[in-house]
Amino acid sequence: MRNNRAMTVVPHRIAVLALDCVVGLDLGTPSQVFGTARDDDRAALYAVEVCTPGGRPVRSTAGFQVLPEHGLELTGTADTVIVPGIHDGPPMVDGTVDPDVTAALRAAHERGARIMSICTGAFVLAAAGLLDGRRATTHWAYADRFRRLHPAVDLDPDVLFVDSDGVLTSAGVAAGIDLCLHVIRTDHGSTVANRSARRCVVPPWRDGGQAQYIERPVPRATATGTAATREWARQRLHEPVALRDLAAHARMSVRTFTRHFRSETGLSPAQWLLQQRTDHARLLLETTDLTVDQVARHAGFGTAAALRQHFHHRLGVPPTTYRHTFRPHPH
Template identity: 80%
Template sequence: MRNNWAMTFSPHRIAVLALDDVVGLDLGTPAQVFSTARDAHGRSLYTVDVCTPGGRPVRSTAGYQVLPDHGLELIETADTVIVPGIHEGAPLTDGTLDGEVAAALRAAYDRGARIMSICTSAFVLAAAGLLDGRRATTHWAYADRFRRLHPHVDLDPDVLFIDDDRVLTSAGVAAGIDLCLHVIRTDHGTEVANRAARRCVVPPWREGGQAQYIERPVPKVADTSTATAREWARQRLHEQVSLRDLAEQSRMSVRTFTRRFRSETGLSPAQWLLQQRTEHARLLLESTDLSIDQVARRSGFGTASALRQQLHVRLGVAPSTYRRTFRHPLP
């Protein structure tokens, strides 16, 4: 029985499509992050392989060439296709894409594969026709260019990533890590994603969005961070934390604190608290046997009704449904 059970295990297959002028960090991110996701028996939950058009070498922005083991045929059997960012090429200059590459990406999506972009490869997905009518993001510095080339895409340059059904896009460079961890969390739950994040020595969930990284002509002032208040609030998610309480922790007026908080996190204090409480509730639902009422109280929602409403808005499911989905034992 044990042998038969073991034979049923099949890791999720990921194809990374590298194009000319591929960003070095973006190319390495999927293999690094997904290789750390393992089940309770220590088995890798994903396999990651790299392909290029025609299986030929492609240039990277890091001063080396990529010598792939596969051509575009790898995409035909992949469960997920990831396109790392690029720094040059037709997708960035005129919004077009090699016909063979575009056809391979569309065929993968049509047969049910998940399609992901890191950083500027949102231009690649848009040129393939996969983003029209969808919400998407890319590196904030390319937002104006993206809008000019692809006016039918609902671009949001203020977030770290967007998950729109089976098409996922991320912001610049390191946001690819956030997106990969999000996929692991979606596929296998918070505990597996958190372990993967620890192995990669990165936070399992970054606060806010790209707004906190966009260049602004604002003078730097020392000792004005709201980090102390955020950490204080994280330890008290089960309590009623007011804006005035948070401002007092940072020794600021409410007005100054609110402005500085949004500048640092990309969110208002209320939005940030709601995000933190939702993530804590998800973790409790996945990793404990607490009742829905207890989860609601410990995460700061107060009542099961309030928790149900928030999960429905953010995840589209009820707490009990979420728990059944993510408490399933790993294979």
């Protein structure tokens, strides 16, 4: 928040709660991403610190120990508490967590702090009872184990993150970056979040969900793949491209093509094509002076009305608002 009298920024305080066997990348994600969030005067908008139970060192999965400067008392004053993923320990094995950790997380939640998890950190939030009855996510590879340990949680393993009324969970590893950028966007708007994303050299947001990344058997022969057809379709986004056209290019029946396509991309051909057209429209809005009507035609939406309707449904903003976010008018 900004103190109007002193005109100084009071950073939003974030406590990263590291437990034993913490995932190294997950641990570093909050400080890296939130650390890039600055206002127009380059003042830091967040202050990120790490704590552990009792302020004791904990092991990471990356071969180093975490030497924190704080114990659980840090969660008592933080505006946001983030639990990074872990790869072992009671939360992953039997669905329990240290009672002191449970008490700290519940107390933070009850006083209104935002609670977040990255990857398998959701196991910790669930063990503390903070996810019962809520929609949540975690790494797709641990979905079955999570459901077995926490049947009261509405688990959705197909999304990158879930924001459920002050309790936020994210999917595996890099999805923690998506979640942190979502929080910055919620707190300070798209301009600040996009600036942070560019500083981190990542996209401001990613379409789709974890289904794109779930391990699947690789097709035996490259001849049965759809990569060449996908590239062919990308070159024709401005043209009507039907499912039968895609299948014909791949020299497959529609049914066989659809099966192969979904196994390789995690999406149906129609969903994928819509995603590609949306991405192309976004690029044109960001980098050209084409009118919305022209963007709609170049991206294959046909009319400006269709583009506006799709942008509202998929991104929550009209094309003109999106363009102004990425290409703000000079002051």
